[in-house]
Amino acid sequence: MANSLLISLLQIYLLFLSFSTCALGLAKFYVVDLHDLTSKNVCSPPKDMEKIKSVKPTLKIVDRQGPCSTLHPAEKLSPEQILSNDQSRVDSIHHRVSAIAGKGTTSGPLSPSQITAQSGFSYGLGNYIVHVGIGTPSKTLTLEFDTGSDVTWIQCKPCQTYCYKQQEPIFDPSQSSTFMNVSCNSTPCNDVSGNFCEGSSCLYGVKYGDQSYTVGYYAEDTLTLTPDMIQKFRFGCGQNNKGKGIFGEIAGLLGLGPSSESFVSQTSDKYQRVFSYCLPPVSSSTGYLNFGSNSDTSNTNRTPMKPGPFYYYLTMTGLSVADKTLPISPTVFSKPGTIIDSGTVITRLPPDAYQALKSAFRENMTQYKMAQSYSILDTCYDFTGFDNVTIPSVGVQFENNVSLDLDSNGILYPISNTQACLAFAGNSDPNDMGIFGNVQQSTFNVVYDIPKGEIGFSPDAC
Known part of the structure; x- marks a missing residue:
């Protein structure tokens, strides 16, 4: 009996050593x-929520297919579908980077004549969504956030040709007292690569590598990130949007890329082009997206970017x-x-x-x-x-x-x-x-x- 106990204690001790991270360099x-x-099947809150709430504004991040999401897709994507779409996104990122290096044609926002002939980057399936307000009065919309996209866009009435199904009512510009189309030949319109015009209005068009696309007016309105309100925020007001199933039931996309038309650049005076996020480890837990110079809620190890x-x-x-x-x-x-x-x-x-x-x-x-x-x-x-x-x-x-x-x-x-x-x-x-x-x-x-x-x-x- 004593020998069995001794062996058990030895096994526990060896197990402890195998997990050790001390300076001895053990595995x-x-x-x-x-x-x-x-x-x-049940949504769980993130760690240290009070600390997270101390940073304003804070948006809750959830996996759109998990129990924390307000979306209710008819069919959840399988791991195989997620990975297949992920590869499409990676292929198109590689194509896009090669184009920047002069090895191919550039891609991104496209004109109507180009949109049927060229592919931009893949929308992918990053899965993470946030809720923001658009318009006056503010209408809450569910957007996927993406650091690899620049143009923020939502579906807008009247959706001249096609709109995919989304969770919330489609945004109606006529019901917002602060909505305006961006004029053609203006600096904001010129900043959107691949811009084109319809009369005096600026239009945009983005086609993704999986053949999904969004086309519509480039517009501005009030964007609400409780408690902050961003006046005259510019975004795509999609009139013709086709998701091929991967858009799920989201209303659009929040672009956090580095280009001038992104949310990060447009709000540089307010948030100093600083933001942070924490992505939840599983779809049944939540994360957060913070903006501003106080986004660093703890000591971070920093690498050049x-x-x-x-x-x-x-x-x-x-x-x-x-x-x-x-x-x-x-x-x-x-x-x-x-x-x-x-x-x-x-x-x-x-x-x-x-x-x-x-x-x-x-x-x-x-x-x-x-x-x-x-x-x-x-x-x-x-x-x-x-x-x-x-x-x-x-x-x-x-x-x-x-x-x-x-x-x-x-x-x-x-x-x-x-x-x-x-x-x-x-x-x-x-x-x-x-x-x-x-x-x-x-x-x-x-x-x-x-x-x-x-x-x-x-x-x-x-």
Whole structure:
């Protein structure tokens, strides 16, 4: 009996050591309850809500398919559909970046003659939504927010050709006392790339890589982010919008990209081009989106960031598995570069970097049965019979010695109750841009400080 007790205590002690993160350099592992990787049927609040509420304005972020959402899609998207759309978004980001580098034609807002012939970037399935008010009196609308998009747009009556189904009533400009069309040849109209005119009115058109599109008037009205009101905010008032099912029942999109027409640029006097968010780890919990210089609610580790055409660029320098740095040359990351994107789901790595990550992860997971590849994910496991699994930590390093230990939800992507995959994918071309996706960003307070040229990260924020 004594020997059995001694053996048990020894096993516990060794287990404790395996999870230790002390300076001895021991391997780092997580014990993960598989039930924590999947969404629940009940909405749970974020951590430290009082601290979050102290920053104004604060918008609640929810996954549009989860129990915290007010949307009620007829059919929820499967993991395969989400990953397939994610790949479409990544393909179009790569195409767009190549176009910027002079390797192809540019894309973005399009004229009516172009809109049937060219594709812009993919709308994707970032899944995260917020609620804002538009007009006077204010009408609450559900928008997806996206750091990879610039033009904010909503559906507007009378929807000359087609409007997809949305949760709230479609915005009626005639019912707002502060609505105005942006005039053609004005500076705001000229700032919208690919602008065109109908009489004296400025029009816009955006077509996404999945063939979804929005076309309409470029307009201005009051935007309400309780308690703040932004006068004469410019946005697309969509008259012809086709979502092919992926828009769900949202009313439109809040563009947080770096270009002049984005929300971030339009509100620079008020919020100093600073914002932060925390993406929830599962669809049954909530996060937040804050604006202003007080968005950094805790000490953050900051890495240099450069706002470029359409995206926010940063420098990834390395990866670690089980707290051991992988032998990857920094040039593997620096040659193609990396963007951070709230609308891309799975982080994309250069082929050599992904191969090193995959190999090291598999070496630390030999106690589990591998499953077939699933969509874009090729390191998958069958956890049938397990309630808890032990997985190695995964770290991502950025310039300025910033190292992020990912949450377990940022390491494994659940496919079912018994199957999960490593939540990373490799690019097919070493010259393709790397993308730091939203699964890996989850639970971090991510601060975009554009005047300082920095992005900050602090863990366990939601």
